[in-house]
Amino acid sequence: MVPPKEMNFRCIHCGFPVETLFIQYSPGNIRLMKCENCRSVADEYIECEIMILLIDLVLHKSKAYHHLLNNFPKLNGVYLELLLSSFFGILVFLCILYPACKYLQKSPRKAIRFNQVLLATLVSSYFKIVLIAMMVWQFPVTAIFIIDMFALSSNAVALKVLMQITMVESVAACIIAHSAKLLVNYIALLAI
């Protein structure tokens, strides 16, 4: 297929040029565009949390590098604001979770480090990769909520193992941090 002219973005699956990656109907309500060549969603990272992009970059997935190198520099304010709110949400999550972990830690000799909490959060967030499939097949919002809860519970298990605390303590710390993250994301969404 001959690529049309004046195409700025590229499909992260086949590299075919695409005119736009998404259409925004209202604040927080966007539709991802499909590639005319391979019929896949051209760039699903547009709606992904930054955590998923980071995981895929670590996993050496070429589509994540396609997104970062081809599409990311050309994206306009709307996407960057969405990405920024997601980044701040995670930052708030970690900034609340880390002191909570320090407070709950039973053994003062083995002080928990920030990078340990970050690693536990990253590893246990693998479940969120399922969200990419949901964006493609248009699952209901309740299903996304359930996946979010699974990711949260896997965060709690990772912390319980890392810190040797009870499951109740771990779940409580995760819920408080997650609530703060949701609040930041909500406020950012209203501001965009």
Ligand SMILES: [Zn+2]
């Ligand atoms: Zn394609």
